[in-house]
Structure formats: structure tokens, C-alpha cells
Amino acid sequence: MDEALIFERSRPGRAATSQFPESAQSNDIPAELLRTSPPLLPQTSELDTVRHFTRLSQKNFSIDTHFYPLGSCTMKYNPRACNSLAMLPGFVGRHPLAPATRSQGFLACMYELQEMLQEVTGMAAVSLTPMAGAQGELAGVAMIRAYHVNRGDLVRTEVLVPDAAHGTNPATATMCGCTVKELPTDAQGDVDLAALRNAVGPQTAGIMLTNPSTLGVFERRIDEIAAIVHEAGGLLYYDGANLNAILGKVRPGDMGFDVIHMNLHKTFSTPHGGGGPGSGAVGVAPRLEPFLPLPVVARDDGHYRWVDADERPLSIGRLSAFMGNAGVLLRAYVYMRLLGAAGMERVAEYATLNANYLMVELRKAGFDLAFPDRRASHEFIVTLKRQAKATGANAMDFAKALLDEGYHAPTTYFPLLVPECLLIEPTETESKETIDGFVQAMQRILAQAHEDASHLKGAPYSTPVRRLDDVRAARQLDVCYAPANTPEAPEAAEL
Amino acid sequence: MPYIPHTEDDQQQMLKAIGVDSIEALFDEIPAALRCDGFSNIPAALTEMQVSRLMNERAAQDQAGLSFLGAGAYEHHIPAAVWEITTRGEFYSAYTPYQAEASQGTLQVIYEYQTMISSLLGLDVSNASLYDGATALAEAVLMAVRANRRSRSRRILMPRAVHPYYRDVVHAITHTQGIHLTEVPFDPATGRTELTALEAIEDDDFAALVIPQPNFFGVLEDADGLTDWARKRDILVIGAVNPTAMALLKPPGEWGAEGGHIACGEGQPLGVPLSSGGPYFGFLACQQALVRQMPGRIAGRTLDLEGKQGFTLTLQAREQHIRRSKATSNICTNQGLMVTAATIYMSLLGPTGLTNVASQCHGNLRRLLDRLEGAAGIAPAFRGLPFHEAVLKLDRPVSEVLAELDAQGIVAGVGLGEWYPELDRCLLVCTTETKTDDDLARFADALGAAVKGGH
């Protein structure tokens, strides 16, 4: 079912008139400051608009409609209560600069959220302001750098990053004016300690690590890594992408990390929203507390208030116009209250149970594991290198065929160092039947690959569009509608 | 067990399949010495009913009152349909549209959004959004430094009339890369950034000039004059604009003889509630020639293998997941949900609706200023023409006035002394289309009485 662009539904003179003041007023703005032609916004009725966007929504896969085993993304159920309670009028109507007298309810939630996040990560203090994981990383590396500079140590500008890391890690280090040194991974998926020992030195600002790593395994010698980096004078940064795997089992603070960011949209189940908003709260060990991004919330005699630059002169400053993605933080707060202490421990337990079960079942079904001798954390990697060679069907073909089976594809081709990989994370909120169904779908696709791989090359067949021409998209860039640039669709006439 | 579906039977079967006795055994690779034993300071679980009660009580503490606060976040009417549709599970709980065939809804929304924003700003291309207005300005600055090949300078002309928090954010994000912000003073009489202030700056090699429209004081800048001045010196022009105002005002792409290069700003006024400052979204658009320097996601239209139209993320090789340490930015998020809301909002308002909203905002401010004319101890601080915010100079300390009005259920605005010592007794007020004549009268009377009462 095609859905035309909203602009193609537009008819001059049509409008949703109950949504705005009846007429424009004469104004005293001189003509040279005014625009001469109206912006290209659609002229549609309210029903047209509602129908258009409702239909568009129906073209999406989502957690609410499909199993979404997307590795490294923690696509767990987003409880509806988190949304409806964060959207209560008192919260959505609160202006960011509202006086403290009109903010105690919101600030109480934020203060308690800070306290809870400190506890679950084992850190000394938390700032909620970073607006996504990547911004939390930026805050973290900026704090590490500010810490060294404040000690008069100006040469520590090199950041160590394992080769399996998310692309945001090296990109962040560069944004903070640091250089990046990649560390190799050993055959078992752990950081190569010999390479680490060779890499550290007086230039080392710190290391950025994800644990469990993006390879889906727990870095077993984390205490040794911490000792090596600390002895060299560097600090340890924890990328919280995989915090879901260890909640209540081991805390980054206890592993020796000095600073961490959390992805509240993963571990604490705030929605991904088709690509955002996220939330990347940061936690720090005591020595980094003075550098936290602002503002943070304090409590004095039962009264909540903002702590800003005058009290924290060493802060790395402000990372958002106001205080980050407040509404996302409220959702995370509600989620944590719904789970409670015991519920949060069960997150890691059942996420790990589901991942290990799915891993074992896929191996039984004939798939190769990237690290067959390791325990899965909350995710694991299947490599289709053998199947790709034998049948010609690669990881992308499997991913697209899964869409036809009614499953969102796992993460493909990441981490970069495992060929033809699928990174699979079922999360704790999926049932055994769902996982079993996924295994059966993978078996059917595997059989198809051996039978007729060319069929898989054409997948998906059942989605609103078939496989898209990415090369055309990049070479003939069309990122903005204009009636003249609508592409010719040769066979479209009879559709 | 909240949100965990496993029955005892499921669990046993799964453990048996794995070949372990207990879930605990699955954590055997974590060194025992590092293990933590649960959480001692986290409260026990509440049911949804209990949490609802708690949150309703908390929300009820935070009454907005009759508010004239602006300063970067604006109270506008949001059609009911906007958030009813945006929070449909298919939008709300979807991931980033990397699997294009399973994400055509999100991708088409982004494409429509990019079209609307480009047109609103008078520029060729828009990205799929950034975190918020302040970070969008920081990214625009980084982009300009990368893009300006004529100037090797890492210096930016940053007017003091840009939102002080935005300047803080730009500094925090860019200073580690050696980027220096040179302040441009505002004219104390007009509240504008005047050409004379630019001429007075001794250095002449700058990568970009930021032009706020309207500026933080609500005053309209001479965007044409400033753009021409910068263009003549090979300085790139970054417009930092209010999107509602753009329905009325000349957009950055049309400023001066040749137009500005980049425009950015806070998208919140387009259908996103105030919600304590976020989540909002930052918009960013530019001329076609600069598209490869643009950070963040971009959706493009293409064809599928049957020749049918579809949408996909494009130019991804600029981004961190491919380019890693050489990416244009570390950003991977776009504020997808907020963009969905904004696209629905702009569709429901249409060109007429957004123009009427903008003109009502401006008209309300005009009416408020008219009511205050002649009020003892209250005067506009600047002569420059305002859009929907104005700075009022009071004959009484602002904090006292704010407290007195607060007690009457009116949030009068925000004092400027903290940011601008020379504007110590100045109050920044804002009127949007949400204010009625009665609201304006009530505010003007209360403000007049409070200022007079101080004497």
C-alpha cells in the first residue's frame, strides 16, 4: 500500500482551522524583514493529516508489533505507564526556567533518579543532562581531559579504544580534541593485554571500554586492565551500552571505572522513538565529581534545587540548553520505581537467560557462533561466513529474509571485526515461545539458502517496499520534495 | 516479575537446554571478587497503581500558572492529534530506521520533515534533526569551521545577543577542538547586533558569524546587513532562528544579496511541549554545497528493485558508525519522536496556520507593551523591534517582582541580571498565541502594581 507524500495531498485553501487563530493580524514589521513567499507546508484537513500519519506508522516495525532482537540496542518492552505518567500536565507544562516553587515535584523525581543511578552503577555522583549515549561519551571524555588539564598534565590526549567498539567511541575522542589508538582483540574476544601494556604511557588520557563488550562476552580480566591503565596515569571510561547484561550482578564502579554513561533508552526502557530521543546520564568516581556537566539537582532540608556553575567552577559546562531530555528521565524514573531493587536484578538474569538459550538453540540449528567457548552476556554473535561461502547468501540476505518472517533483523555487520555477523540480543521481556519462533524462522531461511539462495537475494518480499537502491540514493541525492524532482517509476503505472 | 514473562516451567526448560542448573551459573565468567549482591538503597517495586498515585501527586506540585516565560522554550497550543499519533507504538517503540524496508513510516516522516524545515528556512537541505537548539548551534559552528575553505581560522563571531545558555553549550562542545568564540556586543539602545560592533573587532579572519533571529532579547536583527557584511569577508553565515517566527520573517537562505549558508535552532515551538526543557529537537539546514559537512542522519528518496519509490538513510559514510574517528560528529541520535510530532504539527497548521500563530504571538506582545505604556517604573529596555519577547526595565529588583506575581499565580518571566550584569533590573517576558486579552490585562495590572508597590 503506497502512501503519497503529505505535499501531494495538499489542496490550496484547505486547512485544519480549529487549530490556529482565525486570521493573521496586521503587523508593524517592516517589509524588508518579512518573507515573501509562504513556506512549503501542506494544506490539508485534520482528517487527511491524521490518516496520513497513522498509515505511515503502519509501515514501521516496532517493539509493540514485532520481536526486535537488535544486538547492542536493548529493544525491550517500553511500559505504557512510563509514557502516560511522564505526560501528566504538571510535567509537560513545566517550563524549564520555572521557579523552584513550581518545580518540587519534578526535581524530587530527578533527585531520586540520580540517587538510584548512583546505586546501580556504583558511582559517587550522577549528572542527568547528556541527551544521548554519544553525548554522555562526550561528557565522559571531556571530564577525563579536564581532570588531567586541571592537574597541569597537558600531554594526556590519547584515548585507547578496542577495535570492537561502537563508532561513537573514536568519534567522541576526536571531538574532545584527543587522538585515538585502537587496541586489538584476542581470539576469545577479550582485550589483548600485551597490546594494552605496550600502548599505555604518559600520553594516555584513558581507555573507553564496553563490558560486556560489543562481542557479547564479559571482559574477564577487567581488574587487570584497570590496574594497567591506572598505573599509567590514565582513567577508565565505561560505555554503558551493555549495562542491561550486568544490572545487579556487577557494578562499573566496582570494576574500577572512573566515569560511565548509561543509555537510559536501553537499560531503563525509555522509547527509541524511531531514532531518538535517547538519554545518556553520566556517573563518576569522587575525583571527577567537580567536573560533572550541569545542572545537577541537590536537596537541602527537603527542598530541591539546581546546582549550577557558581558552585561548580571546574564543571565541563552545559551540554544542553536546559537540563537534558527531562521527559525521558521521567520515563526512566517511573520504570525504575515499577521494577524496584529485585526487578532490576532480574533484568540481567532473564536477559542473560534468554540470550544463552537462543544462542544454544541457534547452534543446534546449524549456525556458527563467533565465540563458541564463551558464555553469552545479554547478546551474542552468529557468523554466517561459512553459509555465505557455501550458498552465496550473506548476513544482509538473512536479515532481509527475517523481515519477511515477521522479525526485525538483528544488528548486521557490527562489530566490524567478525565477518558476516549477526549480533543478536533478545532482551528479558521476550517469552520462550517468541524465541523458539525466531529459531524456527532462522532454520527456514537457512534451508532456503541451501535450496535457492537467489530467492533470499530478493528479500524482503512482504514489506511496503522491496530492497532499496542505496547507491542511487547517494548519487542522485533527493532529500527534499519538490514537485519537479519526483523520480520516474517506470512500472508504477499498473500498480 | 514486572515485564518478565517466564513461567517456572519455561525457565527450567531453558536452563536444561543450556546445560546449567541455575541462572546464577550464567554469570560464572564475572570474577567473584567484583560481584555485587543486589541493591540496598533502591526502593521495592511499586505496582502501576501505586506509581500512578505518586506521579500524579508530584505532577500536581508543579503548577505552570499564567506564564510569560520564554527565553528559549515557548508555550504554544498543540493539537490533540499530534501526540495521540506520535505515541502510537509503531512510532514510539521503533528503532532507528537502519532496516529501511521495515521503517518506511519513520523514513517518510523524516523526508517530509526535511522538506518542511528546508522550506521554512529557505535553504536546500535539512538533516533529520539534532538534540536541541543549543547543540544544533554547536554542530553548525563545527560544520562551518570544516566547510570554510577560504578561512583557516577557528574563530567564530558570536553575538552576546545569542541565548547565554547556547553560548555556554557551544563553548563546552567546541573549545576542546581549539575553536574560539569572539563576543560581539549588542547595542545598549537598540538591543541589536550592529555593524559598527563588527567593524570594531580587530581580527578579520573568522570562519563564521552567528546571527540570531530574533535574538535572545526578542529583538529583530538586521539580518540582511549582517549577512552582506560577512559574505564580503568570506565569513560563513549561521542563522540561529525561532521556527515560529520563520512563518513571517525572511528566512536565513534569503538573507542579504546572497543568503546565509547554514541555519539552525530549537524545534520545540513546533508541537513539542515545554516538559522541563526536553526532549526537544534541534533543526539544521544548509545550502546544497555544504551537505557533506552536515552532521547527523539524512533520509533520502530512492527506488526499490521493482522501481517503486521508497526512503532510506543516505550519505551515511559521514557518520560515526562508518567513519569512526573521522566522522563529522559523534552524534547517532536524531530526536525521531519529536520530529514526528513536529511534522504532524506543521501539517495540521499548514502555511496559513503557522503564519497566523506567529502574527498572533507578535500582536499579543504589541498589545502587552501598549498596556504597559506609561506604567510607572516599567519601560522597554531596547528600541529595537521585538517579535514575541521583550525586555522590560523595572524600577524595582526583578526577584521581588517575580515573587510577588508568583504569589498571584503569574510567572512573569525571567530576570536577566544573572547573565547580563548591565541588565540587572531587566525582565524578559514572552507572549505566545495562548494568551488572551484578559491574560494580558491581568499581567499588565499585576506587574504595574508590583513595581509601584516597591516604592
Added chain:
Amino acid sequence: MSIPAELRYTSDHEWVREDDDGNVVIGITDHAQTALGDLVFVELPEIDTELAPGDACAVVESVKAASDVYAPLAGKVVEINSALEDSPERVNDDPYGDGWLYRLRPEDPKQLEDLLTADDYERLLVDSEEE
């Protein structure tokens, strides 16, 4: 996979051709363009840029990958293939001809002899295939 005998190569999959005027032309090999897939963008150095061996001086970009191109020897950029701005596919269609990237005036033409021969390069490809 075509590996013309008259060219020199680098282990980063660039080729180098010496012209009569002493300048050298640089591009990426057939193997490199095949591995990258359909190119969608080529970023070239600015004319007059002074390059040291190993400097990252250009970027070739496909839909899913971006790869740096390194200077095989020291010298100054004297010409770039501007046609690639609009038609990056030339690198795919004709990597050793129309798909050349840039022309360099070498500081020391003898450095050319340190580069791989066609045989060396072919061996390198075979070895990496076996890995």
C-alpha cells in the same frame, strides 16, 4: 582482477603511473574498487597540497564504507580528476583510466622504485586471500 604490469602499487591498494613529464598519476586498484563496491563520493586533495608518503590525502566512499587514500610518495598535488565530483562511478568503471584520482609532482622520482611491482602486488592479494 586486472593488475596492469606497467604500473607500480602500494599495499594500501593504490596504483601509480609515471608520465613522460616526470609527474605521477595515482588511483585505486581494480581490487580496491571491487572491495568497496559502487562509489558514491570521492574527496580529492586541493591542488598545491604538499604530501609526505603515507599522508591520507583523499577519501573514496561507497554506501557502506569510506576508505582513505594515502600518498604513495612525497610530492605536490598538481592536478585532480574533478570529473569524479559528479561521476564517482568512473572509479568503478575504469579504475586505471578515467577513474584516476590525482596527479603528483614527486619530490624524488626514485621513491617510485620502492613501490610494489605488479607481481609483488598480485602476490600480496593472493596471500591476503589465503589468510
